[in-house]
Each structure stands twice: as structure tokens, then as C-alpha cells.
Amino acid sequence: MDQFRSAARKLEICEDKGLHGAERKMRIQTHFLVRDLYHSLGQLSARLEPKISSFPTLRDLLAELTQIHDEFGGYGFDPKEKSLAVMTESIELDGIYLGPFEIRLFLSEIHKLDSRYTYRIIALESNPSAANELVTHPHVNDERLCEGDASVSIRTALQSGRICDFFLMVRSVLEVYNPDSPFVRLDEWEGRPCHECGCIASDDNCYFCEACEHDYCGDCSSYCRGCETSLCCSCLSSCPYCDEFHCETCLGICLECGECGCASCLEEGLCPTCISERENQDEEETKEQVEQAEETAPTNVG
């Protein structure tokens, strides 16, 4: 709960101060917190279900294996880790190819309620999200499935030895995209993460900084007003006289005071401050010369 309170407070601060980059980052973090909570609640609710005590007979199990074979066209059994695995067809959701997945069930762990130990979802031709390479499917994070509404029925199927039903239910969860509860949304699946704020920038909103050689989103990058090179905000400096962004090579140094300035603000190597100082000095000198000339000149009195 402390994590939630702290996240809510940080989000509020970001919103108030208009820190859009940080706000987006916080939103992603909070989203993961909510997902974990949702997952834990599902497991807690499964724990409240009455336990099924009758254990399937060998004949039942054989029937299960035949059914699995019919539904999935085969299965793999690893006697060493006592796991039973089936493969899904290639899965494509909203035009994004995610490839086939293996559903691997650890038979000796079936009694455990925490799905982390019971089974794993392994991407066979992984096309992970740009934001997180452990997210290989909008509902799979680190080989763990977010079961959503199917949580209780999946658990019940396992506890009553309906292994084929278990595989079928898991496969249906994998075949449908639920936009309300993904680890990473499909519309943010592709693109590149911004090096500054971490948001996923789509190709038309992604800029490469030629100085530090990283990708940035539109909010975190700009361009040099002198040579028009695209650079991130950290690699640009603003000229103190015109306040415009410039790259390092387009900023010169005033020969007099050493202050930086852009090409249009520096005149003959001098910054505007030093130019006006020099002009004042020149004026002063001319005034003195005029005064001296007036003093030494003979005065004509009528």
C-alpha cells in the first residue's frame, strides 16, 4: 500500500509541475504495480475456492493425454523436470506477430496455487515489446501469464486433474487481446524507448541524437537553430543572447570575455555585451579628445 501511496503522490507532483516525461514514466511504473496487485488478488480469490480432493485415476489421465494430442497435435514430456508441454499455433494480435508459444506445465507443482511455479509460457519466436523484452505477449511477463478472469477456472481445472482443459483455457487467454489489462499495450508494442523519459516513441515521433547517439521522443529532442542538426535537449545549449538552441559547434566564444554565443549574436568574435562596452569606451574616448581639444585651443574673446 505504501508503494501505491508513493506512486500516487509522485504522479500528482508530475501532473502539477507539468513534467510530462517523468509523468509518462511514472504511469508505466504504476501500471505494473496495478497489474501485480490484480494478479495477487486473482490468486487470493482462487485460494478461497473449495479444494477438490478427488484425485484423477490413471485411466482419466490417459484420456486427458489423448485429448491433448487431438487438440494440440501432440505434446512433449520431459521426465527429468516432470513437465508436459504443448505448442500453440503462431499468434498474431491486432496485426502484431507474436509467434507460437509453448505452454509448459510442471506436473509435480500442480498442487501449488501460485502459477509462477505451476506453468510457464515460453515464446518460441519471440517478438517482445519495445518497452520490456520480458513481455513477449501483452498478457505474458517473464514467462508468467496474466490469467485475468480465467484465473479461477484455470486453477480449478488443474486441481481436478483436467489437464487438457487447463491447456485449452491458457491457449484461449493467449489468443485474445484484452486492451484493459495488458502488461504492454499492443499500440505501444513497436517503436523505440526514449533514452530520456522512457516512453515508447513510434517511428514518426522518434529522433536520433547525433551527438550522444541515442533515440529520443519528440518531447525530449530538438534541433540546432544554426545547422539544423537533430539533437537531444541535453546535447543542445541555448545561446544566452537570443535564447535559441544551438549545437556545440555552432556556439562560438567571445574573444573578450569568453562567454558563449551563437554565430548570429557574435560580431567579429565579440558578444553583444562586449560590443556595447567597446562602443561606450569609444564614445568616452572621443568625448575626452573633444574636451582636450577645446581646453588647449586658444579662446577668442571678442
Ligand SMILES: [Zn+2]
Ligand atoms: Zn522522451
Ligand SMILES: [Zn+2]
Ligand atoms: Zn544527445
Ligand SMILES: [Zn+2]
Ligand atoms: Zn549546429
Ligand SMILES: [Zn+2]
Ligand atoms: Zn564578451
Ligand SMILES: [Zn+2]
Ligand atoms: Zn544567439
